[in-house]
Amino acid sequence: MNAVVSEIPGEAAASAERLKITEIFLSLQGEAREAGWPTVFVRLTGCPLRCQYCDTAYAFHGGEWWTIDAILAEVARQGVRHVCVTGGEPLSQKRCIQLLQKLCDAGHAVSLETSGAIDIAEVDPRVSRVLDIKTPGSLEVHRNLWSNVALLTPHDQVKFVICSREDYDWAKAIVAEHRLAGICDVLFSPSYAQVTPRELADWIVADRLPVRFQMQLHKLLWNDERGR
Numbered sequence: 001m002n003a004v005v006s007e008i009p010g011e012a013a014a015s016a017e018r019l020k021i022t023e024i025f026l027s028l029q030g031e032a033r034e035a036g037w038p039t040v041f042v043r044l045t046g047c048p049l050r051c052q053y054c055d056t057a058y059a060f061h062g063g064e065w066w067t068i069d070a071i072l073a074e075v076a077r078q079g080v081r082h083v084c085v086t087g088g089e090p091l092s093q094k095r096c097i098q099l100l101q102k103l104c105d106a107g108h109a110v111s112l113e114t115s116g117a118i119d120i121a122e123v124d125p126r127v128s129r130v131l132d133i134k135t136p137g138s139l140e141v142h143r144n145l146w147s148n149v150a151l152l153t154p155h156d157q158v159k160f161v162i163c164s165r166e167d168y169d170w171a172k173a174i175v176a177e178h179r180l181a182g183i184c185d186v187l188f189s190p191s192y193a194q195v196t197p198r199e200l201a202d203w204i205v206a207d208r209l210p211v212r213f214q215m216q217l218h219k220l221l222w223n224d225e226r227g228r
Helices: 011-015 068-078 096-105 146-151 165-177 197-207 217-222
Strands: 018-028 038-044 064-067 082-086 109-114 128-132 157-162 185-190
Touching (some): 018 068
């Protein structure tokens, strides 16, 4: 959808509570604990990572400035409870913290999709933080901020995108080392065109691994159509 930007002239623009937004749209949540719920997606612009499988590279640059009040109004206009703040890497914009708090204050069920490369300590505890721990196959494993693991609660979720059998074994070891399954939901996803869903499902079942297999529901329904 086309965003309607709230422009503020003069000096007020410099101090306004604004975020750079790539898109805001209504769809079904395609993954994680809230999969299947009608959800408003607020996609922030910018990301310091370059995962080799990224399917939202269009959010790296561009975007338009929105005031936080305009974002809240657009989310309310969509008329659903669930909101997902995503990117890019949404926490790369500092005012994302304020947006998350205000979405919660407005009564929304809010999730945050974050790479795990930026400190999540200041995120409102009412937000379900979906922490994407980068596997070696992502080519960004060195960006994982491991201190985030100690901040996880049962309200949060951890996600691994699996690119190979080596990635699977690595992720399995991380789950065990940090006892993640005893902290929060752990999600394993196959990287599109690198690991088949059947392969990953078979590995999880064979190992009786305490994780949730997931596929990207939105891709099954709408392929890679933007805004869906």
